[in-house]
Amino acid sequence: MNSSFKRTWIYFIIFALLVALVRLPTLGIVLDTDSSANAFLARQMLRGETLYDKFHTAHHLPGIYYTNLLAFRLFGDNPVSPKILLIIFMLAGTWMLFLMGRELFDRPVGLLAAFFYILGTSQLNLAGTTAEMEHFAIPFMITTVFLFFLLYKKDAPALHFIWVGVLGAVSMLYKIIFVPSLVAIGFAILLGAWIERKKEGTIKKAFLRLVMIGLGVVIPLLLTGAYFAALGLWERFQLVFKLGFQYTGDQSLTYPLPKPFGFPLFMLAMNNIALLVIAALGVYHLAQRSYSLKTFASLVDVTFLIWLFTALVLAGFRGGGYQHYVLIVIPPLAVTAAFEIMSNYRKWRESSPKTAVRIGTGVVVGLIVLNFLWNNYDLYRYYIPNGPHKETSYPAIEARRMEVFDYIKAHTAPDDFIYVWSINVQAYYYADRLPPIDILWPSYVSATGAPERIFDPRTKYIIASEENILARPEWFKNGLAQNYFLEIIINDTEIYRRK
Template sequence: MLAEPPPPALRYGPSGHRAAPATAGGSAPYWRRLLPVVALLVLITRIPSFRHPLWSPDEGYLAVQARMLADGGALYETVVDRKPPLLPWLYEAVLALFGDGSPYAMKVLAAVAHLLTAALLAAVARERWGDRAGRTAGVLHPLLSVGLNPEDTQAATFEVFILPFTAAAIWCAGRGRPGAAGLAVAGALLTKQTGGAVLVPVLWLLWHSAPGRAGLPRLAAGLALPVLAAALLTDPSGFLFWTVTGSAAYAAFTGSGLHMASRGLANSALLALACSPLLAPLVRARRTAPGGTARGGTADLWVWLAASAVAVVAGFHFFGHYFLQLVPPLVLLATAALRPLPREQAASALLTSVCVCALFVTWGILAPRPELAHAQRIADAVRARTAPTDRVLVWGIHPETYWLADRTPASRYLTAGLLTNYSGGRDGPRVGEKYAMAGAWPVLVAELRSRPPALVVDDSRGGPYAPGRLPTLRALLARQYRPLPATVDGAVLYVRSPGG
């Protein structure tokens, strides 16, 4: 006598709109056909990332942090940043395995992160709406994930590694696994604070089911335990300060309002262009969705999109890479919007998306990187004027200079931003010594006195964080250093004065 088949997995959320689950026998061939296609798309869309060792200052910051950690530094003590620890640890591990090739190895891992995200989104769409929807979601993610400035999409930075965690959180919550969903939310949160926004749709999914509400303690445990472990593995007070309490000035809505608004509008326009073939179906689906809490099975996705939009706005900086957090919910919403369309019309929208994606990939391949070239010229000058064992201080916003020069930073503060609140172009009234991270200037002075750098590079180039506007740094340079007569690409190099 044949045994009865096991009951289907418990589903939370808009269960009335889910497709019948695929049989186990049909699942493996489905993924064997889909994953190679998605992997190929990810590989093609990530080709520009391998053009340069570093695409953005964030990559440079993480690479330098990895070296400092590998040399015995301690996170949130002698190695500091406003970000959680997961990505610095990953960079450190990759550096240990691949040495100076680690930036390119990280680009491979970024591609893997996109592949995992696409696969998870495909799994969510397939469970809700069937095989065709799964294929659509899997293909759409790599197409939309490059729909911003290449500097924002091709760099192996925080937002890229948030994506698989957020997609996993939604997938786990939808399958009735609150503990696993909590772990995924913790992974996103420990990659970047705004990754925690996915907790909102996860809670929505669980709350709209009686079994889901019963699983809330497991969700809380899955979320809290990794965060507590990360705090204990670092310095608990430092972890709290650098990731939460010490960033009030960074997140304040002051300074350069017009500049930040224009950046936000520009990046919104770029993402809208990437999504342009899908906007009409999305609007139509939103207008015609049936009433009720499920909103046609996409209510949690709209909640996810709204929570991600709040995360993008948080801090009022509107960097392009922040917008990557919008891509997974947009992919699933677009997938749902394409479902009722005739096959030919849906295929036309996807083909147009491929063409738009090709424009962004071409932009990435051809785009110049003037700031990277600038950092390389300064790095060449630093290398020519210092020994490999010398420490240097690069006063600016390009920490990649340390990596390119292969020199040890003279301070734990790798950019002027942490010491002046010059945060990604913010140059209003709240830039200066008094707006630095609490206690930062005494630490900097102690570092420079105990082990004076052999060379100081003023790379402010007239910016609001220039040494002339900072009494402590200005006095230190006047006492112990003298400027070289020739500048390097606008940067002023200071060497130690005789007897300094």
């Protein structure tokens, strides 16, 4: 075993340990509302139901549900399974980012980028403890860019680029807007053609590469649509896009932040201001270095800048949203931050003592780590032996949700329905009870029929909370008053039982 191969294995083991270190404390935490909804639908698929048939995903494509189904088949139907599978996905994304950074910049940039990716995607207030679909899609986005550059450097035949499109399509099957890597690659091909414009056949080569990538994207998407059409579910599948357009126009998630960059930059700053500032400096120096657009290195620089820019736009084009929207920004952000640190390291090394340069670089990296630990303290303090006020830590507070789920499960039979009027719909998965209608989310209660369907005679319990977030319309209040009575309140959650 040569030294290079041995060193690579050491890096892999270190990354695996780091991923385990940040992810294992999240395994016992209750699934967030999105992840629990994904798990609920995957459970129904495990039991023989077809996606989009009896139950519908609302505005989501099938990728995350089949991923959860895979987790259940591998590790069993339990809330830990998606998070175990996520550890594997996260390690894959970390490794791909390291290899890409090493290939396109140098080994230190790859190492730092991978390290920052682990930290950035594990931040408590960026949905770092969840099994959100962004976590599963990001490794495919990273691999899409990496494969493109491997093929580009080898001047591979255009046909090979179809696999770049296939990987991009896999990302889109999680969420249709997960296209930052594809957008960046499209620009890279055009910019590469500009750089090599004096070579014969450049335009044809660029055109064929774009066509092949386009085919790679379209074929999996068409096959997915054809699959559900063959099952007689074409109209149900189309509903995803109808509801998706409605969702993007929902003004309830719009904050008074400038579009499109305000929301993602605010969230990144709140979670790790050190990483954001260093990455911002990296953006400036990458742009400065790539200005001439004459070399492969400048093409790489511009591609990463476009990737970062597109990810920021797609994370914030609504002017607001949920924390996990920002996760797609982390990979290019991590690379630009790593580039900035290592480029400054090399400059300092020319004019300063080696020890001082190492200390200075360590301080900068340490600031990013300290920001991470500070903002994740509410998670990790739960696991500190004899730590103070553990009962108010994030895992302890989340665990109280189980009281509601346990109560519902204990007071219902398997054939009873429940309906959750809340943004937190975990009760369906944890209590293992079905809703009376096909879409879990209250915001879509009228999407496929009259909203009063929720008051089905078999609906034994209505669970309601967060009235300040999710308003209760008159029809809901009237139906509740006519058919149900308040049986108990558990941790501010009202549980109404059928009269």
